Amino acid sequence: MAVSATSSNLIVYLVHNYNVSTVDAAQISNVVRGCMQLAPVLGAAVSDAYFGCYPVVVAGLAFSLLSFVLFTLTATLPSLLPPPCHRAGGGSTTATSCEPSNAIQSTVLYAALCLLAVGNGGTRYNMAALGADQFVGEGRRRQGAFFSCYFAFLYASYAAGDTVLVYVQDGVSWALGFGVCVATTGLGLAALLLGSRHYRRPVPRGSPFTALARVAVATARKSTVDLGSRAQYYHGCNRDAETATQPRPDQAPSDRFRFLNRAAMVAAGETREEDGSIAKPWRLCTVKQVEDLKSLLRVLPLWSSGILVSVTVNAQVSLTVLQALTMDRALGRRFAVPAASITVTVLLAFVLSAALFDRLAAATPLWDGKLVVTPLRRVGLGHALNVASMAVAALVERRRIGAARGRAAAGTVVVPMSALWLVPQLALTGAEEALHLPGNTELFYGEFPATLRSTATAMPPLFIAAGSYLSTALVDAVRRATRWLPDDLNESRLDSVYWTLTVLAAVNFGYFLVCATTYKYNNGGDDGNAKAQTETDVS
Template sequence: MESLQTTSIQSDQAPSMKHSKRGGWTTFPFIIGAVMGLTLAAGAGSANLIVFLVTVMNIKSINATQINNIITGCYSLFPVAGAVIADSFFSSFYVVSVFAFVSLLGLIMLTLASTIHSLRPPTCAIGSLACEAPSKLQYAVLYLALALASLGVGGTRFTVSTMGAEQFNKPNEQGTFFSWYFFTLYLASAISLTAIIYVQDSVSWGLGFGIGVVANAIGLAVFLLGKRFYCHTKPKGSPFVGIARVLVAAIRKRRKLETFQSQGYFHGDNTKAISSPTESLRFLNCAALRYEDDRKSDRSYSSSWWLCTVEEVEDLKTLIKIMPLWSSGILLSTTIALINSLTVLQALTMDRHLGPRFKIPAGSFLVFSILATALSISIIDRFLLPMWKNLTRRSLKPLQQIGIGHVINIFAMVGSALVETRRLRVVRTHHLNGEPPGPVVPMSGLWLVVPLLVIGVGEAFHFPGQVALYYQEFPTSLKSTSTAMISLLIGIGYYLSTAIIDSVRRSTGWLPDNINDGRLDYVFWLLTAIAFVNFGYYLLCTKFFKYQNTENHENEASA
């Protein structure tokens, strides 16, 4: 994994580690153990949610789908809120501890709802008009359980990754941690999509949710056991207030530059700050200029909505510079989300048998992508990156990793289009058009595995690369928020994919109820075009982007 560079960690944490002997690889098993347990717990509560709502809670399928979409969106968007709390008010340790306990409560309630008869409606045949809907009490318990589970994931998933990175003061060690973090995340997700779903479907829902409770409890316990080994970073208050102050102060002072003589730039208590702000985005610099009327009654200066520090000005500039790069990940996530959902539709029409008795569930095909990502991350970190460094004498930078991921994702879109073209050719050869669901297409569903594997390899490059980039480039006060930006990309990507599908259905005939009568291959070629154009946009963003702390980058690369 590309080396990460953050001056704050090196200057602020290194001395603490030296004297207290905290942090470092001693904390690794505790944090990774927590990631494994908490991710398994999250999968137990969400991977098979639609089936639970329909078969156990007697909720109509469309309503169940809407509930699932809301929960999935919350799982992706809430981590940003958790990261902001960690950055602004409490340390990452306390945020993870509290929200891990919250998710535990949610899973306990889901377990009770699936096992206690009074907390769920009477069992009936799926789709029967005589099914009794949940009572108000049953709905209340269900919604509270799902809300607690969502909040729990929001407060832990990416906050714990930031805390893990804070334990290391060497950039290459931080990068290695992020690789193993993603490996564990995907491995636990794969277990949830296979083993836990099997238990829920074939054994009992209570046992399936109970496994999640045990996994959550173990993850929380392991995390708490490492408390005395962790290096803790104290929050410095909400960084977003400082950002807002810069904008307000810059606007207020835009006319004072010509009429007042400044007293230099304001640095606050930071004696090591640079003497003046950078020349980029110069209109923001006036927010840090001191004027006579900025003085307080005791003739001193302090941060306010009229005066900001140079550091606050530079933090806002950093965010503005990196946001175009971040935005290039939205369509990348959107194409992946679309492939995942459309692949399930394809699988439902194809031969999914492995041998005479076993049939792969359509929804389980996505596990191939997750496994490919987990395996690829390990190979990339252990073999490809060291090999690259030995050959070039330089580490592979985050922007390069992300770019490789973009290219691989384009190939995955092309692969999906070619597989669908072949599937439709078989459909027309055997005259399988007609009303849904239609007969099974005599073509193995394993053809779908190939593009899914390619997508998984691409994710192994661009997702860890993006986390490394944001952690490295975001202001020190926004480190937790930086790692949660990936989750925000995924959430927006899933919502945008829904909008694209709706737009395609309204304007074309490519996506009828029976995809055998449609042109799903055209949809995949459209995604290929979107991915290609988005890659061009990404290259344009990289052309105007410059790494911070360039000298440290070069030193790390040559080390």
């Protein structure tokens, strides 16, 4: 809740308290969002390879707590904030003079943001893994129930953070809002520590990326070896933990990415005579390790299509907050919705759309014994909604700019356009995310080898992080090449930015369709002929 509220309200905090221009604040917010998506992937890798979940989660909560302490200090101590902007003149000659933050103020702010990303990296996925570890040996149903409960609380906390806590920060007091963040994070850390002696803590299994790196290095070192028909391939020996069954000695690797097969070709001196184990691990790999890397490479084109979806979504969400700042956010006479809280529509639409889609998918009968709704089709529907969301955003922004310029030309005081006009585009984005993210996670989890299942669940956050950084670069390129994004949003051509995002989303949708129609599932069949799961598997 604390992390969600702070990251969502960061643009407003930078604009109002640090005198940062609106577009620059959106750029900083995109970078921070990218770091907060990338850090959990690194945290999960460190946890699996070295420390285990529990100590990484504890460290993550401690870093988060320190981050919110720094945020509270920035909101409490005047010396850590630049002076408020000064308005001089009157009427049409009004000028605003803003003093930027000094070195110390900027250092404290960026230290708090870095600690926020590091803390989120330690908790985001490791918390879920730590909880699932407590149900090992108790059946998939218990673990499934835990994950359902975990994600229900996760999205509920996002919604609470983006509404209640954002309102406290923006409408009551920034110091009080960050103080609540300190209290909730402190309580979370205390609750975790109180149960320490009861937790199951599996021993770290080592990084799965080491085996992939060995395949790449072995392939490079054998780049001149001839892939002849009489090549002998290494499948492992009896003492290899990964070799559960003995394959036929003449069984060759698949022809996909055939050049990687060199890594499994046995040369003189690469195995031990006494037991047949690998003597030179960076020159020889098993066929299974080679096929694992091939599975990863096969899915990368589909994964890359998610990057541009993330680019458009991140740019839209950041720019929507800026739009909301210029619009009428009043609900009744006494309450105004904080600008950052308008994005809670995405979370609510995500939850509702995911539940509706799952119900529809469960009610859809099998067609000739096969699943009709496959992961690729679910992702494809998400791409289509992404295009629609950007187009709706462009149309709404055209209307907003027209209304704002009409008021300026008339010279009269007129209530701005209602921020509720932003709800449809955000609802479409939430529905798109409800299809795109779970669909990709299901696809990667099912297609990756068992040794890379943790990596599979981290693949969507990776393209979200990449999209956050690229959306920052995209907006910066638009600012440099055009005059569409001045500091005064009412003088902008933000609708043209949204139309550009619409075109990019449409082109990316076409790229995804090409990748999807040529993709073959590992479990047999193509998108329309994937093997049907049993009733037990579906449940």
